[in-house]
Amino acid sequence: MRTSPPEPLAAALVEGRTSSLKEPLLRDGRLLWLEQRPQEQGRTTLMLRPAGGDTAVELTPSPHNLRSRVHEYGGGVYAVGGNDLVFVDDSDRCLWHLNLPGAPRRLTTPGPRAFADGLIDGPRRRWLGVMEAEGRDQLVAVPLAGGEPQRLHQPADFCGYAALSPDGRQLAWVEWQQPFMPWQRSQLWLAAVKQDGALEGARPVAGARPVAVAGSGPNATDAETDTYTDTSAISVFQPLWISPTELVVASDASGWWNLQRLDTASGAWQPLLPLEAEFAMPQWVYGMRTTAWDGQQLIAAAAREGAWQLGRVHLTPDRVGTPAAWEPLEQPFDDLAGLSAEAGTLVALASNPTSLEGLLELDLTTGSWRHSPAAPCPLQPEAISQPEPLWFAGHGGVRTHAWFYPPAGGAHAEAPLLVKGHSGPTAMARRGLSLGIQFWTSRGWSVVDVNYGGSTGFGRAYRERLDGQWGVVDVADCAAAAQALVAAGKASAARIAIEGGSAGGFTALAALCFTDVFRAGASRYGVTDPSALASESHRFEARYLDGLIGPWPEARATYEARSPLAHADQIRCPVVFFQGLDDQVVPPEQTERMAAALEANGIPVEVHRFAGEGHGFRSGSVRIQVLEATEAFFRRHFQR
Template identity: 40%
Template sequence: MASQMATYGSWKSPITADDVFAKSVGLRGIQLDGDRLYWSESRPDGRTVIVCRSSDQQAMDLTPAGYNVRTRVHEYGGGDYLAAGGGIYFSNFADQQMYRQVPGAEPELFTRLPGMRYADAILDEAHGRIIVVREDHTTGASQPVNALVSIRTTGNDEGQLLVSGNDFYATPRLNPEGTRLAWLAWNHPNMPWDGTELWVAEWLADGSLGRRTLVAGGKAESIFQPQWSPDGMLYFISDRTGWWNLYRWQEQNGSVEALCPMEAEFGEPQWKFGMSTFGFASADKLICAYSQKGYYHLASLDTRTLNFQPFDLPCTVISNVRVVPGQVFFIAGSATEPVALVQFDLVTEQIKVVRRVQEITLDPSYCSIAQPLEFPTDEGFTAHGFFYPPKNRDFIGMPEELPPLLVMSHGGPTGVTLPVFRYSIQYWTTRGFAVLDVNYAGSTGYGRAYRERLKGQWGIADVADCVNGARHLVSQGVVDGSRLAITGGSAGGYATLCALTFFKLFRAGASYYGVSDLEALARDTHKFESRYLDGLVGAYPERRDLYLARSPIHHIEQLACPLILIQGLDDPIVPPNQSQMMFDALRTRGLPVAYVTFAGEQHGFVKAENNKRALEAEFYFYSRIFKFELAEEMAPVPIENL
């Protein structure tokens, strides 16, 4: 059947907003306990539940109605539950208390101290307790107090303080004998990808920690995932060479040994607890994931000979690696398949899908494949991204017409976008949009030097990369320079607002809970990110001039193109008043502007119905601005001044 000729943007797509959100789940938090496999699923209704697959390969939900497994430590969570000893311990979102549950039974309240939050728990079986990161909001101080504490498994325990004094803690890990504890700590103004410290201490008879040893790390060295091998050696990831690589501690002489030095990233930015990129199949066999130039790989490392052997797998994205003898479990996806929880057999080297985020319903003939893109940017640097051309077997563009381009800017800004199949991108490409997903300066996956290009340059280098990526594609003659749009959430929303304010390239944009006032963010945000801007912009209030100069809200007279703002009204990270201020200012200036809000949503929407509405609102907005006909019915969005 011949393809029909139609204007880009007006193509009839086989993908609906329901396909993007309502029919999908989020997967993370893989844990193993005996012959049971656990993971957590975020559901379209906004709840996160724990799922267990037992030895009979049957999966069942463990979390009953009324519970939502999600911690608010650092606000971004992760490490929401522990599966150990045949039971589970989890944080409940509503009250932030921990609950204990045996499969098949109702959860029982485990902690009872109001104002406390918990994350990243492990079981200390020898002492009959769990060890957990605790965030104390009861002290009356301007910021909560973080510490490592132990809580007896019998419950009714206020907890024993183990380690305190640092601003942040993560990843407590016991050695196989249960005699020593390793953990990470760091202080303001560092973020964990700037610099952390790896400590080890032995238990004393009373269950407290004795003499502490600093193994590695510092203000300019980021340590990721300390983990003990089955034979009691401490392994970890450090970026001391400029790349997150694997190391182990030689306790006898206090030295640190590099295991497979290479220009690759074995670590990730620790926005959440419980992240993992390696594990042990045995004392002499380590399985690890790493990324190079935006693509992930899985490999085996012989810990005796240091022979490093990558596996030949179709995956482009790998995360949350958990290893047991003979098997590896991880979250993976490829350019043609969305992410899934998979099981990899180390003997047969075969992959088995355990659970997909959603069923694959798109015929490959509609699928736009990520094309890695390097392009020149300011000051002679090279930036990275992935380009997705429009693709729909049923349609082609009109003669002499080039497609509109949607530039996507990821959040963080210390984050990364990856070349994995996403319905959220195919939604656009099957409708006739080209998409450029940018890994701007500051993104991870390209080494510490690329990450630190954003130091002191937030709102400048990242925005320049988004602008120069669009310019590059226009110069190549593959997109329409008169129909350029930019979209992003959080830090990506800030890039959108900056690009529209300080450059005259884009014709429209969408900001999802984006920062418009850096000064307000520096004053009002939560503890974990309260000093993040010291490195990204400058010390506040000493460099207030920079905060004002880079805040779009203070330069609203320069913004001269249409904008849609999308915001959760319960956002503790980017308060909704920032989006409201931008909306009011643009409306007063007579520019086309729309403002879509969602009650009960925070920083990143969890309910499918709200995500669906936001996506359709953005597409509808562009249809009005770029003046193309919609191929389907869609709820209109009120647009002021249009």
């Protein structure tokens, strides 16, 4: 039975006021985290709550803006050890040092390079992390007293996620090489750290593949190379030391990102938790953490059936045959990220279907917790549309997952339906409260957030459904989800819209081209021409489409067959576009050409352009405009 709908949720309550929280960290009893503030044009600042205190202080007030440009997506913008804090400032892209609680000072000189993903090597008084310069990654050290970066290791291509052993004698990190992305094939590397800080004996210890690798050490040259042999085509995630000689890492060798333990003294590996669950996520940015060590115990977040669970990993002394035990930790949140732990306390970013994302602090001894959301929820619990799992027959009849949100008043056959295609395309439709989704349901829309083939959280085979099939599997899955809801009497076939950003924008446009299911579409900085993306993309994604579509330019015909721009004449419904003019990932030209092609065919089109915005909109006022303009566009063309 349908009930009276609540008041529609205002766009300003959805996008204009709530900060995004990132990279929480516990160190010496202090809690630190990043806040990206839409009301300050997306400026990101670092917050600190002192040990034993309840009041947070801002460490990097305006004009500081913490952001890394490594690989364009950045992440890992600060590191702390003792009273030493180092961060990346976007104004000059330099490293800055702050001796808590002092004032920041610049460590490096401005130049054509970017830094990210560092750690503090306290005894050697240096920051150690990634520098991207001249089209290559390097592991470098920068003295905390200031000075030029000192190269420690030159990978063949990409590197990051460095972790220093508790005694400072070993360094672990992750490397990967084109044409693969880190979630497709990557390697765990290990090196000894000499007394003078140089690396010795750098070698891959998991997931190796044949490639020439520049030698390690501060005096290494590109001519000094090692070669190594393929052991398995796997992906590794977040090396974490639990003792001076024991390392935990997630590996998908089993088909799932499961935890394994490496004894670096003997070289012996032990699978810890052989579960059909994912203890990792795609490494688009630095600073991701799904496991944490508090000094005595290992805590992890695992994704199963589209939801995350927090648990304690009970390690056994037997490093050969006995698996660890998994103990779920009772707490009400099932969308989790950014784990950090210390001395019996865990912090994480956490949300659930009725709670906005916030900082979860969990006492690992008593089980008590508190949750500090980034902003108060503007909705009463009874007004929130909660996600319902939807399993349906996707591309090729394969069982596929989505989250369905019924409209205010209850699902019914006349409801307009918004199909959401996530970005990546490796991302995951999650259960945490999204005010963006509630904006639509409060206006009487049904919403389905589709975990199409290629999504994370359901194992490697689910991710690999999209290999060579981008623009086919994702499109078919989004269309099938919509058709399943229409068949179930939960949506109107005459009023189905699809929207997405970046890769999700490509999926939306391709769905408008190659299916007759949708009646309107919205693309935010979406890929319109995969051929242009393959030939013009930035370094991190330069070969990404090799796996998603085919090698470029050998597979040119396939690119043309999948291109929304090349098939713009097949779109018969209105489309609205949103594009940042500073986008370095999907250049504005892609949107302009697509919009012009549709206009030439007489299709109703709107294009909204935003100066100063890149790939992903950071300004709250811009995000409000996008949401309001999308709703007005759909309402006008659906005559609601």
